[in-house]
């Protein structure tokens with residue numbers, strides 16, 4: 001990967017990181033601030049659940065984005081953490097914070113569907 005490509009991914013990732021930090025900070029306590037009187041109980045519980053779930057998702061995303069920025073600094077960005085093959089530019093353009101090539105990712109997704117629990121564990125380089 002060329003230096004200018006790396007810089008491009010770096011700025012995409014930094015923008016994403018800033019966005020997520022902003023969202024996560026502002027969303028802190030959103031479920032609590034919402035007035036429960038204006039919603040029936042079931043709807044309130046659902047909204048809370050959704051807020052918490054999307055908070056979880058954004059936290060994971062932020063962790064992935066930070067890890068990708070670390071890999072840019074280390075010079076290992078764009079290489080699959082599992083099989084050490086280059087990740088396709090098309091995949092990187094779509095998911096710049098991905099740590100795995102499409103083959104390993106699909107393998108992991110399939111294992112997850114079959115009841116395996118931890119993606120990181122599944123894909124830990126041997």
Ligand SMILES: [Zn+2]
Pocket residue numbers: 080081082083084085100101102103104105
């Ligand atoms: Zn791979």
